[in-house]
Structure formats: C-alpha cells, structure tokens
Amino acid sequence: MTKEYYRGNRERLYAGMKDGSILVLFSGSPVRKTNDEFYPFYTNRNFLYLTGLDQQELALIACKDQGGAVIEKAYILPPDLMAERWTGERIKPQEAADVSGIEDIAFVSSFEADLHRLCTCGRYERIYLDLFRVSTADRDEPAHMLLRRMGSDYPFISVENANILIRRLRTIKQPCELEAMRRAEEITCAGITSMMKASKPGMYEYQYKAVFDYALGQYGPQGPGFPSIISAGKNNFCIHYYSYKGQALDGDMVLNDVGAWHDHMMTDVSRGWPCNGRFNERQKLLYNMALDTSNHMFSIIKPGMKMADVDGESHRYCAELMKDAGLLDDVKNIGKYMWHGGAHHVGYDVHDVVETLEVIAPNMVFCVDIGIYHEEFGIGFRLEDNCLVTETGCENLSAMTPRTIEALEDMMRKDFTAF
Numbered sequence: 001m002t003k004e005y006y007r008g009n010r011e012r013l014y015a016g017m018k019d020g021s022i023l024v025l026f027s028g029s030p031v032r033k034t035n036d037e038f039y040p041f042y043t044n045r046n047f048l049y050l051t052g053l054d055q056q057e058l059a060l061i062a063c064k065d066q067g068g069a070v071i072e073k074a075y076i077l078p079p080d081l082m083a084e085r086w087t088g089e090r091i092k093p094q095e096a097a098d099v100s101g102i103e104d105i106a107f108v109s110s111f112e113a114d115l116h117r118l119c120t121c122g123r124y125e126r127i128y129l130d131l132f133r134v135s136t137a138d139r140d141e142p143a144h145m146l147l148r149r150m151g152s153d154y155p156f157i158s159v160e161n162a163n164i165l166i167r168r169l170r171t172i173k174q175p176c177e178l179e180a181m182r183r184a185e186e187i188t189c190a191g192i193t194s195m196m197k198a199s200k201p202g203m204y205e206y207q208y209k210a211v212f213d214y215a216l217g218q219y220g221p222q223g224p225g226f227p228s229i230i231s232a233g234k235n236n237f238c239i240h241y242y243s244y245k246g247q248a249l250d251g252d253m254v255l256n257d258v259g260a261w262h263d264h265m266m267t268d269v270s271r272g273w274p275c276n277g278r279f280n281e282r283q284k285l286l287y288n289m290a291l292d293t294s295n296h297m298f299s300i301i302k303p304g305m306k307m308a309d310v311d312g313e314s315h316r317y318c319a320e321l322m323k324d325a326g327l328l329d330d331v332k333n334i335g336k337y338m339w340h341g342g343a344h345h346v347g348y349d350v351h352d353v354v355e356t357l358e359v360i361a362p363n364m365v366f367c368v369d370i371g372i373y374h375e376e377f378g379i380g381f382r383l384e385d386n387c388l389v390t391e392t393g394c395e396n397l398s399a400m401t402p403r404t405i406e407a408l409e410d411m412m413r414k415d416f417t418a419f
C-alpha cells in the first residue's frame with residue numbers, strides 16, 4: 001500500500017472527529033510467552049490501517065482544532081544499537097515518513113510530554129482512543145491503560161471511542177485493498193490445491209498442513225494470515241479444530257479453512273474433498289447441495305439485500321435441497337446439519353472488525369460459508385468463498401480454487417510437485 005492510501009485513511013478518520021479533539025493510537029506491545037521469549041508481535045490492525053507502520057511500541061497523535069485543521073505526529077522507537085543487534089533494525093524517521101505520509105516523526109521518549117501539553121493547553125475538550133475489546137476479560141491494550149490515566153490526570157477531557165469511526169472506514173474496501181485481496185486469493189489457491197494434489201489415504205492432518213505452509217512459503221515470508229483449520233474424517237465435526245493429529249483414512253473427507261494474506265489483506269477459504277480423490281455417492285449428494293446453495297447465494301447477493309439474509313437464505317435454500325432428497329423431515333430442523341453461519345466480513349482481520357451494516361453495499365467483502373455436517377454419514381465439510389459486492393451483484397474472489405466435484409477430482413489427479 002502507498003503512503004497516499006494511509007494518508008487517505010487518516011483524512012477520512014479526521015473528517016469524522018469532532019473539532020477540538022485529540023486522537024491517540026498505539027501499535028501495541030509484545031506479549032511475553034515464557035522466560036525471555038515473546039509471542040510473535042502483531043501490530044494493532046487499526047494502527048496499521050492508518051499508518052502502515054508495522055512495529056511495536058509506536059504511537060500516533062493527531063489534533064483537530066476548533067477550525068477543523070489537523071496536525072499529526074508519529075512516535076517511533078529511538079535507535080538502540082544493542083537492542084537492534086538482537087531483534088533487528090528499528091524503523092528510521094525518514095522511513096516512517098515515507099511509509100505513512102506523516103511528516104512529523106518523533107521518538108517515543110517525547111510522547112508523554114507532548115500528550116500532557118496537548119491535554120492541558122485548553123484547546124482540546126476530548127480525546128479519541130481505540131477502545132476495542134471482545135471480552136471484558138481481555139488483556140489491557142495501551143489505549144485502555146491511557147484511558148484509566150485520563151480519568152485521574154485529565155478529568156476535564158472527555159473520552160470518545162475511535163474504534164467506532166475506524167471500523168466504519170474498514171467496512172467498504174478500496175481498490176488497492178481489493179487488488180491485494182485478489183493476490184492473497186491466488187496464494188491461498190496455490191496452498192489449497194497443493195493439499196488436494198498431495199492428498200492420499202493415510203496422510204496425517206499435520207502433513208496436509210505442512211504442504212499448505214510449504215506452498216505459501218513460496219510467495220513470501222508471511223505464511224497463513226490466521227491459524228489454519230485442517231482436519232479429516234470425524235475431526236471435521238469440530239468447527240475450529242487446531243490439533244492436526246488425526247489421519248485421513250480411505251473414504252474420509254479432508255476439510256480446510258485457511259487463508260493467505262498479502263499487503264495486510266486476508267482471505268478466508270474452505271474446501272472439502274475425499275482424501276482418496278474420488279467422491280462416493282453420499283459425498284457427492286451432500287457436496288452438490290453445498291455447491292448449489294453457494295451458487296444460489298452468489299446469484300442473488302447484491303447491494304440492498306439485508307446482511308442477515310445471507311445466512312438465512314443459505315440455510316433455507318440448503319434445507320429445501322435436503323428435504324427434497326429425503327434427508328430432512330422439516331426445513332426448520334436444518335440446524336441438525338448446518339451448524340454455523342458464515343457471512344462475516346474479511347479484510348485486515350479474518351473476521352474483519354467493521355461496522356455491522358444491516359444492508360449490503362458495494363465493495364464490502366464477506367464470506368459465503370456453506371457447511372454441512374452429517375454425523376450419521378460421517379461426512380462433514382464446508383465450502384467457503386469470499387464475496388465481493390459489486391454495483392449490480394457480486395463476484396466470487398476465491399472462484400479460482402476448485403469448487404465443482406469435477407474440478408476437485410481433476411486437481412487431485414495431478415501430482416504434487418515442488419514450485
């Protein structure tokens with residue numbers, strides 16, 4: 001992404017802020033795993049979306065005065081030869097400016113004094129912080145720590161949640177974001193089709209995962225955008241399965257729910273196939289129901305449709321197919337075989353943090369995820385694609401990854417070879 005993109009994101013955020021306000025955002029701090037080891041650092045996605053700066057311990061302060069004019073400053077870690085010898089080079093002021101388009105770059109050592117001066121200068125009445133939490137039990141982020149201090153140190157400054165404004169911006173994808181997603185879809189396809197080609201009875205789930213990771217590794221250092229779900233046989237009945245210990249036996253289906261990322265944009269794609277390369281009759285029957293349902297959804301999704309109807313209609317349509325085939329007594333019992341919806345947005349996060357709009361609009365990207373779990377048949381899989389809403393309808397961004405039984409079986413006949 002270019003600095004014009006990041007600058008544009010900030011300008012749209014600033015436009016949504018009230019006059020007389022300060023915005024403070026943080027890239028985040030690493031979380032200790034054990035002893036002297038940390039979990040891989042993952043920059044706060046909103047900070048990344050607004051600055052492009054992908055390192056720990058950074059901050060952004062922007063001030064919007066009563067006339068609406070904005071000044072902004074980014075804070076980076078100072079050079080530290082000893083620290084950099086161990087953990088790599090820190091971003092330099094000019095690099096930070098080139099990436100983000102922010103001209104004023106300072107070191108974090110001046111952050112506290114700058115914030116104090118701004119909070120006490122009398123020009124600003126409120127402060128915007130990115131106060132995102134999924135659960136109240138979640139670990140405090142730097143924004144939550146500052147929130148607590150604001151109450152005691154600057155009780156005359158009111159607090160607003162920037163998260164609401166930022167997730168609104170992230171809902172509608174921009175052309176460069178879609179371009180990155182299209183590339184990520186190609187890489188995801190390479191990973192999934194590699195697993196299809198390598199597939200054979202007796203393979204363990206960890207071996208499928210190794211093939212997927214190997215394939216993604218040919219495209220860059222990032223690997224999967226989120227922990228891959230790869231399972232076989234009965235393990236497919238665990239929706240978020242991460243143990244990779246099981247073995248795919250002759251007649252079992254393999255399920256994956258995976259995604260590569262490119263330029264921070266993710267995909268989220270699922271395919272299911274029989275490990276032996278040939279669908280049996282029951283697998284064919286259920287798979288084609290999922291495929292028909294998915295095709296139906298891609299034929300009707302368009303701007304103006306209600307978001308809730310994506311899950312609702314996919315369940316209703318698939319239920320009718322199952323009833324017609326004699327597998328379901330009453331469409332209202334479809335919950336026995338379809339255990340989840342799947343119309344979540346995807347973008348900077350695999351379950352993207354966006355404003356949940358009721359009505360579908362152009363340039364949203366969300367998953368269409370049709371999962372069928374028939375425990376008596378021992379068949380469970382899902383068919384999940386990434387739907388880009390266009391002006392008049394929609395496009396399946398992950399359509400290049402085989403979807404039909406014929407295309408899947410053709411792919412499995414190919415040899416798995418090195419890249």
Ligand SMILES: [Mn+2]
Nearest residue numbers: 257268269384
């Ligand atoms: Mn998924």
